[in-house]
Amino acid sequence: MELKQIKERIAAAIEEHAEEIFRIAGQIYQNPEAGYDEKKTSARIREVLEQYEIPYTYPHALTGVKASLQGKRSEARVCIMGELDAVRCSAHPDAKEGGVVHACGHHAQLAAMLAAAIGMKKSGVMDELDGDVCFFAVPAEEFIDLEYRKSLKDAGKICAYGGKQQLIAEGAFDDIDMAMMVHAQPNEEAGKLYSGGSNMGFLAKNITFRGKAAHGSTPFDGTNALNAAALAILGIHANRETFREEEKIRIHPIITKGGDVVNSVPDEVCIDTYVRGATLAAIKKGNAAVDRAMTGAAQMIGASVEWEDIPGYLPLVECEQLSEIFMENASQLIGEENIIHQKEIVGSTDAGDLSSVLPTIQPSFGGFSGGLHAKEFRVADKENAYILPAKIMANTAAELLVDGARLAKKVKQSFKPQMSKEEYLCYLKNE
Numbered sequence: 554m555e556l557k558q559i560k561e562r563i564a565a566a567i568e569e570h571a572e573e574i575f576r577i578a579g580q581i582y583q584n585p586e587a588g589y590d591e592k593k594t595s596a597r598i599r600e601v602l603e604q605y606e607i608p609y610t611y612p613h614a615l616t617g618v619k620a621s622l623q624g625k626r627s628e629a630r631v632c633i634m635g636e637l638d639a640v641r642c643s644a645h646p647d648a649k650e651g652g653v654v655h656a657c658g659h660h661a662q663l664a665a666m667l668a669a670a671i672g673m674k675k676s677g678v679m680d681e682l683d684g685d686v687c688f689f690a691v692p693a694e695e696f697i698d699l700e701y702r703k704s705l706k707d708a709g710k711i712c713a714y715g716g717k718q719q720l721i722a723e724g725a726f727d728d729i730d731m732a733m734m735v736h737a738q739p740n741e742e743a744g745k746l747y748s749g750g751s752n753m754g755f756l757a758k759n760i761t762f763r764g765k766a767a768h769g770s771t772p773f774d775g776t777n778a779l780n781a782a783a784l785a786i787l788g789i790h791a792n793r794e795t796f797r798e799e800e801k802i803r804i805h806p807i808i809t810k811g812g813d814v815v816n817s818v819p820d821e822v823c824i825d826t827y828v829r830g831a832t833l834a835a836i837k838k839g840n841a842a843v844d845r846a847m848t849g850a851a852q853m854i855g856a857s858v859e860w861e862d863i864p865g866y867l868p869l870v871e872c873e874q875l876s877e878i879f880m881e882n883a884s885q886l887i888g889e890e891n892i893i894h895q896k897e898i899v900g901s902t903d904a905g906d907l908s909s910v911l912p913t914i915q916p917s918f919g920g921f922s923g924g925l926h927a928k929e930f931r932v933a934d935k936e937n938a939y940i941l942p943a944k945i946m947a948n949t950a951a952e953l954l955v956d957g958a959r960l961a962k963k964v965k966q967s968f969k970p971q972m973s974k975e976e977y978l979c980y981l982k983n984e
Contacts, residue, residue: 556955559678560948567672567943575935577601578664585639585653588693589705591616594637598690601667605674614719618690622673624682624954629961631950632687634734635666636694644928656930658737658921661938665735668943684954684961692716694903713981715866715903730965731875731912735942741919742933744941746883747893748916749876753801755829755865755901756836760847764856766820775818779811781854782822788846800835804828832868864981869905872912874964879914882948909971912964918942
């Protein structure tokens, strides 16, 4: 069967099940869950896979679901991902208890992933492909609820706060040759594709200044930890002019504990901050500036300071060859004029971690109104949000795996990882 016919059959199968996909997306949207606690969402994914007789393994990283369709030979293995978790935005009208809501479009990712799986299963095209396709529902992309995740880590249930970080550590991607997923493009209702963009990585810091408590009327008897924290923040600001524009260093601390009572000299003050940057080297540079500011501020006041560095997410570096194949498949459906190239991606993602060890892409699609993580965020066009990305991802997987998986092998052979898996695991451990 020619590649064109394979793609036509996939598209037809996806369209045939479009209404079912819309229902599934709605069900996931109505049951948002925070990271590493996506029990209902994970169960719904498994129900759909069982309904369409797509084999899977579970659990991965507590709630993850890894399904697979086998080709006639297994020359390569392509992964299509979707993220299980939601974010917190209490102002959103659809927010559930605790402010949890799919204001980042992860329900759309899952819908598109499942639509691609259904299309490739029901069309029967796997018999024409020289490789396997994995459909991976992955947990905990949003870097939130850190106290809960710390409790999981302390209990030995996870070793990393991010879902894909944890999956890499567990070896869940060891049998995957390349991975793709899509993301919602904010404030873009039309059927447009944003591809080849980059985003910043980050490191998270929990900082504690310790002084000596005293009554507010005799401050000379104490050591004011809040003064040390305030000086540290000023020290960070004083370093900003030393950062180069291309490094894109962004440091945004908040005081999470400023003292206990107003008539006592604060003896414990806590700061949380991210250190963002365009590269790992930039993040390390920014982090060194923060460390100097904290140490110097504590010494000036006579306080002490301690901190914990938590590996956040690495910058996303998309695989150019894989991206080109994806964009070519997109242009066949939406036209080259609807592809926007090299637009910077807001925020950070653990897809960046995956891209450091594996050929990875995360283009973003229109079909959404409002900003990410905002109360205005909505699905504006279900076809653009769910169906179109599914067709393009499935078609890309098919093109990678025809003809002895020639293109998949080419992508795999040309990819130069930023880190080996062993190096990455040392990075996760702060070694």
